[in-house]
Structure formats: C-alpha cells, structure tokens
Amino acid sequence: MSNHTPYSFLDLAIIGEDKSTTDTLYNVLKVAQHAEQRGFSRLWLAEHHNMPHIASSATSVLIGYIAGGTSSIRVGSGGIMLPNHPPLVIAEQFGTLEALYPNRIDLGLGRAPGTDQATALALRRNDFNAANYFPQQIEELKRFFQVNEGAKVRSFPGEGCDIPMWILGSSTDSAYLAAELGLPYAFASHFAPDHLLQAANIYRKNFVPSSQLDKPYFMPCVNVIVADTNEQADILATSFYKMFLGIIRNDRKPLQKPCESMEGNWTDYEEYVVRQKTFFSYIGNKEKVTIELRELFNAVEIDEIMITTPVYELSNRLKSIELFSELIQDM
Structure with a gap:
C-alpha cells in the first residue's frame, strides 16, 4: 500500500425512507462530484432490477447522467449483467457513452442477474441458459468494439471504441475467467467476503496478458463509513446493518434512518450472519479505519480499492468520502 494507490466509489443508488427516486438520483450526482473533487479515480453504478428501493436499473442511462455532471472522474458499470442483454445493445450504449465522454467510461x-429468478427470466426472455454463455457473450461484445468491415452486423456507435472492460465477481469462478481473458478484476467483497483472498490469489496466479492488460489488476470493493468519532460512525452504520438485516429476513425496505444502537433490533444469530456478510467493513474514525485498512492491504495485494458507503443522510456520506480520501492519501 502506498499513497499512490487509486481509490474509487461504488454508488448503489439506494432510496432512503422519506426519500424519492428523484432525490436519490440527484444525490448520486452530488456524491460523484464530491468524489471527483476528493481525488477518486472512478464512480461505478450497479445494475439491479425489480427492487423498489434501488434506483440504478437503467444503468447506462444513469452513467450518462453522472458523466454529464462531472468532468474528469471515470464513470462506469459495476456492473452490467451481460446475460440480461444482447451484446450488440451494450456495445451501442457504451459506444454512445464513450463518444459523449471520451476516455472516461468503464464497462x-x-x-449474475442482479435480481430474482422471475425477473431474470423476464429480462432474458425465458432463456434459462443465458448465464452459461457469459464468456462467449464477452467475446461477442469485444468483437462489436473492434473494427470489422466484413461483418454483417456492426455496432454504431461502438465499433473502434477503446472502452476498458472489467470482470466483476463474488466467487472463484469469476477469478479464473478474469485471469483467462486478461482483464482487470473487481471483487464484490462488500457483500461476499468469503472468497476474497482465494479469488485474488487465483486471479494473479493464472493471469494471461491480453491486448488490454499486460499484468493483473485487482480491485476489491469494501464497505467504509468514516466519521469524526467511532461512536458517530457506529450510529451511522445502523442504517447499513438494517439493510443487510432486511435481506436476511426477506423484508427489504428503504434505507432506514440511523438509530442509537442495533441492540434489540436483531437476534444474536442475525447479528452473527450480518457481521459475517459484512466482514470487510471499515467503520470508525480516521485512525481506526486506517489501522484496519492497513491489515487488509497487508493480507491482499491490491492495485486499487473501491468503497461503498451506505449511510442515510447525504451530508454524512459526503463527510465520510472526504475523511476516507484524507486517510487513504496519508497511508
């Protein structure tokens, strides 16, 4: 770890209680603008569907909105769930984004479907096997970005675009695929912590250089909530814990306002499961988070770190982003 390690942000566009979709999307832009000012390399948005409290289903549209409201930060998908879409459509969408915001778009x-099975089938037109062809879909997408005058079907815009492609994952399968394709690899340790170390090792050990990348590039995503004091951070984190508790109970709600303590809000077993699912979470003041992040960097070889900060109030999210940028630059 050095103070030259890039750092980035994943915004899940979570709608809070008493907040509208419009409020949420405006706040995503404010976060992106603040992150840009604080030296973040990129801001990504995730594709989710049939979730009433997530506002990023039209991911490509939202990427354009954020890129249009910023000037230098890279904006991209974390990620596009490719089996949900014809590769030609994604090539055209991202080709358009690249034409509008040159050298700033990530793909x-x-x-995974980013939704439940019924919605996945609606998106994939009842194609039960779409996910089985993910590697082939990636190769098809890559061909649409290449100049191929002899092809009967071509992507305009899209053809000839040099858009960095990443593989996202939460298991070892994605590590093998990213290594085989020679692409940068982002790991979703913010909600799937179990295989982080193994996936990172598999990726580096099996990496094959490609035209896009000559050596491995690994970026885990972790949860980070920084405040002036540990006590303040713990209070802010109650919204985050309630979000995961709702997932466990299958009782999803808008992001809840923070409370003084989680005591009485979960059982011992529920607390155990939530903390296991959020193992790579760094919550506290700058000193505490710095110490804990150093432990992560000592355990895993990281080329770039991505954070997500699911707290209720925008002002607290912006403050956390500011404090994180300060501590990461000082590490």
Whole structure:
C-alpha cells in the first residue's frame, strides 16, 4: 500500500425512507462530484432490477447522467449483467457513452442477474441458459468494439471504441475467467467476503496478458463509513446493518434512518450472519479505519480499492468520502 494507490466509489443508488427516486438520483450526482473533487479515480453504478428501493436499473442511462455532471472522474458499470442483454445493445450504449465522454467510461461485466429468478427470466426472455454463455457473450461484445468491415452486423456507435472492460465477481469462478481473458478484476467483497483472498490469489496466479492488460489488476470493493468519532460512525452504520438485516429476513425496505444502537433490533444469530456478510467493513474514525485498512492491504495485494458507503443522510456520506480520501492519501 502506498499513497499512490487509486481509490474509487461504488454508488448503489439506494432510496432512503422519506426519500424519492428523484432525490436519490440527484444525490448520486452530488456524491460523484464530491468524489471527483476528493481525488477518486472512478464512480461505478450497479445494475439491479425489480427492487423498489434501488434506483440504478437503467444503468447506462444513469452513467450518462453522472458523466454529464462531472468532468474528469471515470464513470462506469459495476456492473452490467451481460446475460440480461444482447451484446450488440451494450456495445451501442457504451459506444454512445464513450463518444459523449471520451476516455472516461468503464464497462464492468457480471454474470449474475442482479435480481430474482422471475425477473431474470423476464429480462432474458425465458432463456434459462443465458448465464452459461457469459464468456462467449464477452467475446461477442469485444468483437462489436473492434473494427470489422466484413461483418454483417456492426455496432454504431461502438465499433473502434477503446472502452476498458472489467470482470466483476463474488466467487472463484469469476477469478479464473478474469485471469483467462486478461482483464482487470473487481471483487464484490462488500457483500461476499468469503472468497476474497482465494479469488485474488487465483486471479494473479493464472493471469494471461491480453491486448488490454499486460499484468493483473485487482480491485476489491469494501464497505467504509468514516466519521469524526467511532461512536458517530457506529450510529451511522445502523442504517447499513438494517439493510443487510432486511435481506436476511426477506423484508427489504428503504434505507432506514440511523438509530442509537442495533441492540434489540436483531437476534444474536442475525447479528452473527450480518457481521459475517459484512466482514470487510471499515467503520470508525480516521485512525481506526486506517489501522484496519492497513491489515487488509497487508493480507491482499491490491492495485486499487473501491468503497461503498451506505449511510442515510447525504451530508454524512459526503463527510465520510472526504475523511476516507484524507486517510487513504496519508497511508
């Protein structure tokens, strides 16, 4: 770890209680603008569907909105769930984004549907096997970005674009695929912590250089909530814990306002499960988060770190982003 390690942000566009979709999307732009000012390299948005409290289903549209409201930060998908879409459509969408915002667009690709099975089938037109062809879909997408005058079907815009592609994952399968394709690899340790170390090792050990990348590039995503005091950070984190508790209980709600303590809000078993699912979370003041992040960097070889900060109030999210940028630059 050095103070030259890039740092980036994942915005899940979570709608809070008493907040509208419009409020949420405006706040995503404010976060992006603040992150740009604080030296973040990129801001990514994730594709989710049939989730009433997530506002990023039209991911490509939202990327354009954020890129249009910023000037230098890279904006991209974390990620596009490629089996949900014809590769030609994604090539055209991201080709258009690249034409509008040159050298600022990232294309992170995932295999999972980003939703429930019924919605996945609606998106994939009842194609039960779409996810099985993820590697082939990636190759098809890559061909649409290449200049191929002899092809009967071509992507305009899109053809000839040099858009960095990433593989996203939360398991070892994605590590093998990213290594085989020679693409940068982003790991979702903010909600799937179990295989982080193994996936990172598999990726580096099996990496094959490609035209895009000559050596491995690994970026885990972790949860970070920084405040002036540990006590303030713990209070802010109650919204985050309630969000995961709702997932466990299958009782999803808008992001809840923070409370003084989680005591009485979960059982011992529920607390155990939530903390296991959020193992790579760094919550506290600058000193505490710095110490804990150093432990992560000592355990995993990281080329770039991405954070997500699911707190209720925008002002607290912006303050956390500011404090994180200060501590990461000082590490």
